[in-house]
Amino acid sequence: MRSRPGDPVDHAVSLDRSTVLDGAAVLDGAAVLDGVADVLARLRERRPRVHCITNTVAQAFTANVLLAAGAVPSMTHSAEEVAAFVGSADALLVNLGTLDGERRAAIDLAVDAAMANARPWVLDPVFVDRSPLRRDVAAGLLVRRPAVVRLNETEFASLAAAPAGPPETAALAAFAAEAGSVVALTGATDRMTDGRRLAGVANGHRWMARITAMGCAGAALVAACLAVEDDAWLAAVAGHVVLGVAAERAAVVSSGPGSLAVAILDALSDLDSKDLHERAKVE
Numbered sequence: 001m002r003s004r005p006g007d008p009v010d011h012a013v014s015l016d017r018s019t020v021l022d023g024a025a026v027l028d029g030a031a032v033l034d035g036v037a038d039v040l041a042r043l044r045e046r047r048p049r050v051h052c053i054t055n056t057v058a059q060a061f062t063a064n065v066l067l068a069a070g071a072v073p074s075m076t077h078s079a080e081e082v083a084a085f086v087g088s089a090d091a092l093l094v095n096l097g098t099l100d101g102e103r104r105a106a107i108d109l110a111v112d113a114a115m116a117n118a119r120p121w122v123l124d125p126v127f128v129d130r131s132p133l134r135r136d137v138a139a140g141l142l143v144r145r146p147a148v149v150r151l152n153e154t155e156f157a158s159l160a161a162a163p164a165g166p167p168e169t170a171a172l173a174a175f176a177a178e179a180g181s182v183v184a185l186t187g188a189t190d191r192m193t194d195g196r197r198l199a200g201v202a203n204g205h206r207w208m209a210r211i212t213a214m215g216c217a218g219a220a221l222v223a224a225c226l227a228v229e230d231d232a233w234l235a236a237v238a239g240h241v242v243l244g245v246a247a248e249r250a251a252v253v254s255s256g257p258g259s260l261a262v263a264i265l266d267a268l269s270d271l272d273s274k275d276l277h278e279r280a281k282v283e
C-alpha cells in the first residue's frame with residue numbers, strides 16, 4: 001500500500017524492474033512475472049484495504065476473492081460513510097452494475113475522496129453498452145482518470161465507440177493513452193495496455209465466464225494490487241495473472257462453474273510464487 005507518514009521507506013518496491021520494462025521493445029516476460037510475484041507477496045504482507053462500490057450481484061463473491069487473496073474488503077455505499085471508508089482505504093473499486101441513485105451519489109463521493117487522498121481507483125463499467133445513463137456516468141468517470149479501466153469487449157466497443165469484436169491493439173493503446181488510464185480488456189486472453197506497453201495474459205478457464213461477477217471480482221483484485229504497486233500496468237497484469245492461475249489450479253479439482261467458484265477461493269488463498277512461475281502465461 002502507499003506509504004503513509006512515518007512508514008519506513010521501502011526502496012525494494014520499484015527495483016530496477018520498471019526500467020527493464022520501460023526500456024524493452026519486446027516484453028520481457030520473465031521480468032514481468034517476477035514483478036507479478038512481488039506484487040502478490042506484498043499483497044499478502046500488507047493486507048491492503050480495498051473499498052468497493054459494486055453491484056448487488058457481485059458483492060459477496062468480490063469480498064471473498066479479496067479476502068482469499070489477502071486484502072481486506074469494505075462495501076458500504078452509504079452517502080454518510082463512504083468518504084470516510086475510502087479515505088481510510090488503500091484503493092477503491094467503482095463498478096457500475098446495479099447503478100441505482102444511491103450508488104451514483106456514493107460513486108461521486110468515493111472518487112472525490114480517493115482523489116483527495118491520492119488513492120488509486122479502478123473503473124469497471126459493467127453493461128455500459130446497455131443504457132445511455134450508464135454510458136454518461138462512465139464517460140464522466142473516465143475524465144477523472146481511474147488508474148485502471150477493466151472491461152470486456154462489448155463494454156470497450158461501447159465506451160470507445162469502436163466496432164464490435166476484438167479491438168485492434170492500436171485502438172486499445174490509443175484509448176488508454178487518451179484516457180490516461182491503463183486499459184485491462186478481459187476475455188479468453190486478457191490484454192493490458194497503458195498506451196505504450198502491452199501484455200497478454202492467457203491464463204484462466206472457460207468456466208470463469210459462466211460464474212457471475214468473475215469480471216467484477218477480477219477488477220477488485222486489480223484494485224488490491226494497485227494498493228501495493230504504483231505501476232498501474234503491472235498491477236493490472238498481476239491481478240489477472242493471479243486470478244487466472246488460481247482458476248487453473250481450481251479447475252483441476254472442480255466439475256463445473258459451481259464448484260470452480262468455491263475452489264478458486266481456496267486456490268487464491270494458497271497461491272504462491274512457485275505456482276505463478278510454473279503456470280503464468282504472459283506474452
Ligand SMILES: Nc1ncnc2c1ncn2[C@@H]1O[C@H](COP(=O)(O)OP(=O)(O)O)[C@@H](O)[C@H]1O
Pocket residue numbers: 151152153186187188189190203204205206207208209213214215216218240243244
Ligand atoms: N474463455 C476463457 N478462458 C479463460 N479465461 C476466461 C475466459 N473467459 C473469461 N475468462 C476470465 O474470466 C474473467 C472475467 O472475464 P470476462 O468474462 O471477460 O468479464 P465480464 O464478467 O466483465 O464479462 C477474466 O479474468 C478472464 O480472464
Ligand SMILES: Cc1ncsc1CCOP(=O)(O)O
Pocket residue numbers: 055057058096097098099126127212213216
Ligand atoms: C455482475 C452481474 N452479472 C450478471 S448481472 C450482474 C450485475 C449487473 O448489474 P446490472 O444488471 O445493473 O448491469
Ligand SMILES: [Mg+2]
Pocket residue numbers: 124126127151152215216
Ligand atoms: Mg463485467
